[in-house]
Amino acid sequence: MASILGPSLGIVTASASRNEPQVLSKITAVRGNSHSPLWFSCTHPNRKAARNHFQLKSSNGLPLNAVSSNDGLAGTSLAKEDSKPQPLHGLFPLSEPECTGSNISITVVGASGDLAKKKIFPALFALFYEDWLPENFLVFGFARTKMTNEELRNMISKTLTCRIDKRENCEDKMDQFLKRCFYHSGQYNSEEHFSELDIKLKEKEGGKLSNRLFYLSIPPNIFVDAVRCASQKASSKDGWTRVIVEKPFGRDSESSSDLTKCLKQYLTEDQIFRIDHYLGKELVENLSVLRFSNLVFEPLWSRNYIRNVQIIFSEDFGTEGRGGYFDHYGIIRDIMQNHLLQILALFAMETPVSLAAEDIRNEKVKVLRSMRPLQLENVVVGQYKGHNKGGKSYPAYTDDPTVPKGSLTPTFAAAALFIDNARWDGVPFLMKAGKALHTKRAEIRVQFRHVPGNLYKRNFGTDLDKATNELVLRVQPDEAIYLKINNKVPGLGMRLDRSDLNLLFRARYPSEIPDAYERLLLDAIEGERRLFIRSDELDAAWALFTPLLKEIENKKIVPELYPYGSRGPVGAHYLAARHNVRWGDLGNED
Numbered sequence: 001m002a003s004i005l006g007p008s009l010g011i012v013t014a015s016a017s018r019n020e021p022q023v024l025s026k027i028t029a030v031r032g033n034s035h036s037p038l039w040f041s042c043t044h045p046n047r048k049a050a051r052n053h054f055q056l057k058s059s060n061g062l063p064l065n066a067v068s069s070n071d072g073l074a075g076t077s078l079a080k081e082d083s084k085p086q087p088l089h090g091l092f093p094l095s096e097p098e099c100t101g102s103n104i105s106i107t108v109v110g111a112s113g114d115l116a117k118k119k120i121f122p123a124l125f126a127l128f129y130e131d132w133l134p135e136n137f138l139v140f141g142f143a144r145t146k147m148t149n150e151e152l153r154n155m156i157s158k159t160l161t162c163r164i165d166k167r168e169n170c171e172d173k174m175d176q177f178l179k180r181c182f183y184h185s186g187q188y189n190s191e192e193h194f195s196e197l198d199i200k201l202k203e204k205e206g207g208k209l210s211n212r213l214f215y216l217s218i219p220p221n222i223f224v225d226a227v228r229c230a231s232q233k234a235s236s237k238d239g240w241t242r243v244i245v246e247k248p249f250g251r252d253s254e255s256s257s258d259l260t261k262c263l264k265q266y267l268t269e270d271q272i273f274r275i276d277h278y279l280g281k282e283l284v285e286n287l288s289v290l291r292f293s294n295l296v297f298e299p300l301w302s303r304n305y306i307r308n309v310q311i312i313f314s315e316d317f318g319t320e321g322r323g324g325y326f327d328h329y330g331i332i333r334d335i336m337q338n339h340l341l342q343i344l345a346l347f348a349m350e351t352p353v354s355l356a357a358e359d360i361r362n363e364k365v366k367v368l369r370s371m372r373p374l375q376l377e378n379v380v381v382g383q384y385k386g387h388n389k390g391g392k393s394y395p396a397y398t399d400d401p402t403v404p405k406g407s408l409t410p411t412f413a414a415a416a417l418f419i420d421n422a423r424w425d426g427v428p429f430l431m432k433a434g435k436a437l438h439t440k441r442a443e444i445r446v447q448f449r450h451v452p453g454n455l456y457k458r459n460f461g462t463d464l465d466k467a468t469n470e471l472v473l474r475v476q477p478d479e480a481i482y483l484k485i486n487n488k489v490p491g492l493g494m495r496l497d498r499s500d501l502n503l504l505f506r507a508r509y510p511s512e513i514p515d516a517y518e519r520l521l522l523d524a525i526e527g528e529r530r531l532f533i534r535s536d537e538l539d540a541a542w543a544l545f546t547p548l549l550k551e552i553e554n555k556k557i558v559p560e561l562y563p564y565g566s567r568g569p570v571g572a573h574y575l576a577a578r579h580n581v582r583w584g585d586l587g588n589e590d
């Protein structure tokens with residue numbers, strides 16, 4: 001391995017093995033906040049545009065380099081992937097990257113469904129609009145519903161809800177995008193139907209090397225059938241095959257491990273991309289940047305200075321039609337065990353060796369394995385009840401026709417979790433998640449300790465909690481990071497108040513924030529696994545929640561009712577108070 005000076009872009013080491021057929025040249029670039037490999041030239045139709053978007057830099061902060069691709073494994077029925085970058089071979093200047101004319105085909109399995117319409121197709125279109133997709137890409141929809149290509153295209157254009165739809169040339173771009181979209185109708189457990197899909201894919205791929213991504217946007221009970229058929233009959237013969245799996249990944253430790261075992265009959269771990277869309281949210285991505293690239297935060301990031309951490313999710317609507325799915329899972333499995341726990345792991349992990357996916361995921365697993373399984377006494381569950389407000393009536397959870405009468409499924413939960421390691425010993429991590437609450441919000445709140453021997457103590461009155469610093473990362477809506485500090489009110493007297501040092505993203509950064517699904521789809525295309533869940537992470541996550549979930553179900557714990565649109569059950573306050581915590585999101589509206 002050696003390096004050369006690329007004509008205008010600095011030192012570059014190159015990747016492609018010349019012995020393998022059609023191997024893409026991968027360079028490392030900085031995409032947004034993440035350092036991700038980019039399939040230069042072939043992936044990006046417009047190299048000028050690519051340079052505008054990408055600031056060429058090293059991976060993980062090192063000087064400019066490139067990692068090699070192992071994406072051209074030929075001759076296997078199920079192309080395998082290796083998680084580690086391969087040794088670098090050969091050199092090329094960045095201005096003349098190899099263009100190998102390979103293809104990426106993205107098949108949305110369950111294309112007629114809610115998630116496909118609401119998130120996946122809009123995200124793919126946004127990536128296309130912004131020139132992030134490779135030059136040669138295809139989108140296939142697969143589902144049982146009978147549809148022609150035209151009908152799929154109609155459906156996609158009609159349900160477009162992405163951030164792009166008010167932009168310039170949106171219609172032209174949409175027409176170009178739709179020309180790349182095709183549909184095949186079939187059963188999820190039919191090898192024959194996936195063979196037919198394979199034939200159609202090959203026809204459209206036109207003999208080019210094919211890399212294939214399958215997005216399983218279907219109910220979990222048919223994941224394994226679809227994976228079996230796709231891997232046996234429609235995987236790439238000369239490129240890579242990857243599968244994005246949507247949650248839920250099981251209902252508990254046993255079912256999750258069964259699912260993993262079944263998937264691994266047909267796929268290697270490196271081919272499985274378990275999506276947790278919260279990891280694709282801008283502020284969650286930013287959490288590590290905030291912590292590890294600012295000297296002012298990392299030294300405070302421990303039990304020495306942090307009194308408690310709160311991870312809060314609330315929605316101002318109920319299950320609305322998704323009750324059938326929800327009732328089988330409940331809020332703890334739907335939100336806490338995955339989205340909020342992932343945030344917690346990122347928040348609390350030790351500094352990873354590097355920004356490489358495995359280094360980060362190793363640290364997350366360590367945190368999860370240092371945690372105490374949840375105990376019922378540290379948990380409060382609730383369920384929303386009907387409510388009349390302002391002349392309008394709001395339904396109870398059990399009024400949803402898809403929910404069984406008398407259901408005890410929690411739509412709200414609050415929990416105190418503990419990490420038994422040197423950094424976090426004794427610090428309560430409080431989580432709260434609820435549907436049909438008064439607001440839609442997701443945030444991380446870090447409450448710091450009192451200032452010892454505070455000179456200004458008398459200016460705060462008796463409630464010293466009001467004077468503690470609090471760092472808030474507002475994930476949504478209106479992304480922001482703000483720090484509550486004590487400040488002197490200007491004037492001749494000595495009056496203090498609490499003010500915010502406020503980084504409001506929309507004020508600071510004029511560009512729109514991409515949807516989480518855009519980031520994650522692009523990562524899956526690029527083979528970047530950092531934001532996807534590894535199987536041991538999943539096992540560790542379920543190990544924390546499974547005993548509690550079983551106890552709640554076995555003991556038939558009755559959830560505390562709270563009115564639709566309220567702040568949730570009062571039990572959540574008592575829980576927090578027992579751990580000497582006051583919820584930061586209540587009391588004031590900030």
Ligand SMILES: NC(=O)C1=CN([C@@H]2O[C@H](COP(=O)(O)OP(=O)(O)OC[C@H]3O[C@@H](n4cnc5c(N)ncnc54)[C@H](OP(=O)(O)O)[C@@H]3O)[C@@H](O)[C@H]2O)C=CC1
Binds near residue numbers: 111112145248
């Ligand atoms: N919707 C959302 O907001 C979110 C969804 N998810 C997950 O994403 C996946 C897809 O969700 P979503 O789109 O809402 O699901 P849908 O219920 O809309 O199902 C997707 C498609 O799967 C097929 N399907 C539905 N039920 C069955 C069944 N019993 N047997 C065989 N096929 C069936 C239908 O297509 P056809 O009849 O045409 O074959 C349907 O259009 C699920 O795993 C879900 O948990 C995760 C996060 C959020």
Ligand SMILES: O=C1O[C@H](COP(=O)(O)O)[C@@H](O)[C@H](O)[C@H]1O
Binds near residue numbers: 277315334335442
């Ligand atoms: O995974 C899920 O997330 C959504 C909330 O996602 P958001 O990006 O809109 O915050 C939630 O409504 C749904 O119940 C859950 O399955």
